[in-house]
Amino acid sequence: MRVVIVGAGAAGLALARSLRRRGVAPEVIDRGPPGAWAPRPFMPPYQGFDALEDAGVLAAVRAVSWDIAPRGDGIPVALAAPFTGVMEILAEGVPVRHGTEVTALLRDGDRVTGVRVQGPDGPGDLPADLVVACDGVRSPLRGMAGIEARLELAEGAHLSFMTDVVIDRSFALHYQSDGRQVGLLGWPTGSAGWWDIERVGADAVRAPGIEAFRRAFARLHPAAEPALAALHSVDQLAYREITEVHTDRWWVPGLVVIGDAAHAVGPEAGLGAGLGLGDAHALAIAVAQHPDDADAACATYEAWRRPAVAPYVTLGAAGARIVRGGAKPPEEIWPPPA
Structure with missing residues (x-):
């Protein structure tokens, strides 16, 4: 054939x-x-x-x-x-x-x-x-x-970063109150993290700056701190609407x-x-x-x-969500509420 x-x-x-x-x-x-x-x-x-x-x-x-x-x-x-x-x-x-x-x-x-x-x-x-x-x-x-x-636009968006920092684990996951994920991935030569957020647009995601993002992500995922330390610019953040x-x-x-x-x-x-x-x-x-x-x-x-x-x-x-319920706390919202 x-x-x-x-x-x-x-x-x-x-x-x-x-x-x-x-x-x-x-x-x-x-x-x-x-x-x-x-x-x-x-x-x-x-x-x-x-x-x-x-x-x-x-x-x-x-x-x-x-x-x-x-x-x-x-x-x-x-x-x-x-x-x-x-x-x-x-x-x-x-x-x-x-x-x-x-x-x-x-x-x-x-x-x-x-x-x-x-x-x-x-x-x-x-x-x-x-x-x-x-x-x-x-x-x-x-x-x-x-x-x-x-073709249907998913209800949320996907925000991620990637670094060449080697961390101490292959995978860690935090479920937000609405069931969406904040995750961490590690492999022999690098690491990455992701945060499932609302669809707000790339400009809004980057507006608070990289220092604010590092602090916010680390509050939800302390194990990500070594990888986050390698982030120096908002250009290292990848925003996708799915x-x-x-x-x-x-x-x-x-x-x-x-x-x-x-x-x-x-x-x-x-x-x-x-x-x-x-x-x-x-x-x-x-x-x-x-x-x-x-x-x-x-x-x-x-x-x-x-x-x-x-x-x-x-x-x-x-199907991948584990919903805790209740009001979503401010620390799970990116960009931070005004």
Whole structure:
């Protein structure tokens, strides 16, 4: 089967590796340059471990990570890692056409038969039996294929920082009175923290200044003080408003969406990476089972994965909250009340 994977993120690269191990050599394209991964914390949960193992990288990923809450058998609930380190491992040995963007889908009637691309060498066509859209929350390919999606802005926002300070733990979590999180993550070469807040905008988040932020975060999470000491500018704070994705179908003849293009939940749930990696694993197995029938592969993939994903997508971030109740104290509000 000729497969074109659009998007060289974690799910796309894991899929490419798993397909190659099954004798399928996909064409992987990505519009960004090589290694253009924004540094950030990464917490792949156990839901993605089988996919990383199948892609042949779980041991290497664990080597750059710290375990979070390992069980008696040594298997952790999740890993604490630097995103760039994990992506370098996933990308090793996977040919990718970088700087290449899909401008249109090739079609034969109702069937997608490939993609038209614009790349460093100009325009061209890539025929395919199956096009896999791993191109994110606002997936251009999803729209080109006519797959409808409901994009909903999550009720809160995500404020985070990252440093090269090594701390004494892999994970610590404080639940605010409304159930939202203030968290701390540590790995062998650095650390990060996050605070789930109201949607107030990036300017409002930075206005009180970095000293005020350090004090406020440390009040909620004293263990974060060593990492906070490395913050010297509000430019080190990353503010994100989260878009959730809901789709009623995941494929049309010749094209399938996976990962955030099919379903996206906020980082508060801690599941996005695991669900996307799980999609890649299931699709690779389905393609191997139906090497001459892309539609059968897509139908099998969706039949397996939709029941597994549905509870997480239905609950969204709210499913990860432990609500204490009562009025929210001022110290849990950022920026501070006037």
